[in-house]
Amino acid sequence: MKVTIDPESGFCFGVDRAIQKAETELEAGNPVFCLGEMVHNKVQMDLLKSKGLKVITHNDLPALKGQKVMVRAHGEPPETFKQLQELGITVLNATCPIVTKLQQKINESFLSGESSGAQIVIYGKPGHAEVAGLNGNAGNVAIIVNSEIDFGKMDFSKPIRLFSQTTMDAEGYQMMGEGILERMNEAGNTDLVINKSVCRQVSGRAPALRSFANEHDVIVFVGGSNSANGAYLFSVCKSENINSFYISNTEDIDIKWFENANSVGVTGATSTPGWLIKQVAEFIKRL
Ligand code: SF4
Structure with a gap:
């Protein structure tokens, strides 16, 4: 059974950039408070949290006077930036350009x-x-x-x-x-x-994903349970290939999916890290 990784999969540019910013801060030993989940992917979030990232809400801001707070790729309304400034909070702005x-x-x-x-x-x-x-x-x-x-x-x-x-x-x-x-x-x-x-990183994925879904007997789609983009891109796969399955991590995989398959394609949402897609592909190969 051949297992192929979708060459177009992995983080979009905006999310990749935001994660790199957070990792640089964490590696320098600076605490990072992120306003909301940085990416709709639990596995990636757990990894960042294990490195010291703290997810906060707007209600937590008054208690963080003088600290550094990260604005994620989704951006924030002007009122948030105003509040951050008033509280003397340094903004680590990772809003996607x-x-x-x-x-x-x-x-x-x-x-x-x-x-x-x-x-x-x-x-x-x-x-x-x-x-x-x-x-x-x-x-x-x-x-x-x-x-x-x-x-x-x-x-x-x-x-x-x-x-x-x-x-x-x-x-x-x-x-x-x-x-x-x-x-x-x-x-x-x-x-x-x-x-x-x-965004072209999203609109360009759907046509490429259609071809990819048609080229394989089974499609394993890796995405977070709350990813809007994941739900949409998975629906694209499913409409082309009925044997498409949505998973969050390797624990969700059912060996029965591959019983009559010669080729398996592994892909994911724009919020799914490339390393996780690779991990899933390796796991299926071992099966
Ligand atoms: S606009 Fe959104 S989808 Fe596009 S690169 Fe930026 S964060 Fe990613």
Whole structure:
């Protein structure tokens, strides 16, 4: 049985950069307090915690006066940075540069749209940290949409500036844009700007993953149980190859999956470390 690792798998650039920043601090013996889970992957988080990383919430900030706090790749709203400054906390800012650029673009759109009454609409997961950061840059008045159910939240007779959380699926975003345009046309309004804000590290993975899923008898997908990106990329695999299985670590593997398989492909979410994918592949080889 041949076991192949997806060459496109492993951390995305933003997460990789954030982890490297944290590791450099930890190796220098500095305590690192991270605002929220750095990556939606328990195995990687446990490893960082064993090196000294402490995950904190916004409620913990007042007790950390004078300390160093890390902002993860998802970013934070402006209010958080203000609070950190007021508390004299040093910020270790690991916001992904792509997210920073998107926050700036949303802020510009928000400020220029204030007079025209344009609505800032964000296609994303409600409650997701990146969405909170994006919304904060729109004065916390952005309309968060996830499906057609949310159409009632928008006024289709007014201008709309549409953005997407970086890790959303490109196909879903396109459908959302088309649906909004259709409703706006019905309302006699065409003032819609759809901003291309799905990250290429995510949108580029889906087509490559389709081919990879078709090339193997069984696909083992490694991802965190709370990874939005993992759930989406796994659905791409499953739609191409019914013998696709989602695992968090080697303990979830069932030997029965490989009974009639000649080739197994191992892949993962953009929040899954390359070393873990390699570990899973080695484990399957030994089976
Ligand atoms: S998915 Fe893209 S935008 Fe989001 S953290 Fe990774 S590289 Fe940055």
